[in-house]
Amino acid sequence: ETGVTQSPTHLIKTRGQQVTLRCSSQSGHNTVSWYQQALGQGPQFIFQYYREEENGRGNFPPRFSGLQFPNYSSELNVNALELDDSALYLCASSSGPGQPQHFGDGTRLSIL
Amino acid sequence: AQRVTQPEKLLSVFKGAPVELKCNYSYSGSPELFWYVQYSRQRLQLLLRHISRESIKGFTADLNKGETSFHLKKPFAQEEDSAMYYCALPLYNQGGKLIFGQGTELSVKP
Numbered sequence: 382e383t384g385v386t387q388s389p390t391h392l393i394k395t396r397g398q399q400v401t402l403r404c405s406s407q408s409g410h411n412t413v414s415w416y417q418q419a420l421g422q423g424p425q426f427i428f429q430y431y432r433e434e435e436n437g438r439g440n441f442p443p444r445f446s447g448l449q450f451p452n453y454s455s456e457l458n459v460n461a462l463e464l465d466d467s468a469l470y471l472c473a474s475s476s477g478p479g480q481p482q483h484f485g486d487g488t489r490l491s492i493l
Numbered sequence: 494a495q496r497v498t499q500p501e502k503l504l505s506v507f508k509g510a511p512v513e514l515k516c517n518y519s520y521s522g523s524p525e526l527f528w529y530v531q532y533s534r535q536r537l538q539l540l541l542r543h544i545s546r547e548s549i550k551g552f553t554a555d556l557n558k559g560e561t562s563f564h565l566k567k568p569f570a571q572e573e574d575s576a577m578y579y580c581a582l583p584l585y586n587q588g589g590k591l592i593f594g595q596g597t598e599l600s601v602k603p
Binding site: 384385412414416421422423424425426429431436437439471473475478479480481482483484485486487 | 497499502536537538539542579581583585587588589590591592593594595596
């Protein structure tokens, strides 16, 4: 069974740029959730995708957007990067909304 | 509003001592709660959920609705228990979105 994989591991960007983070869900999982974890904080829910549709969104501005593909992998896109976007971005997949979530290792994004 | 609070950022104990990591929640309704753990250089993983009422790696947690708490306990801490621990509240009417506490770092000294 392949677990959740995220790429890249680390990324450095400058303010105003755009970034795309990628997540491959665990085999058999059709639901992907994205979380932002700032330093010293717990993860915060960004949004969830279920069967290629957005299925809930946290308190994040529209410049945070996502996609889910037919193979259930997912992308998180962030436009007009700000310094406060520096964080660890976690992807979690599950066999359905409300089912236990399995996390990836995360992508550490640094904004200069 | 739904919220999870972990009042201690760091908890340091000696090996063999009892451990209690505190978690309080705010939720209208009957909650389910989880404890997640993150060992050094490893990914976040589910440790236990109150609904299963099981003991994992010697840890237990009881949901106390009167005190709105879900504290994680272990009678005798081991060095390998050193990790970050997060309490989390799933919102099933929102796709199971997880509300996390800020986390408690447990350090078990030899």
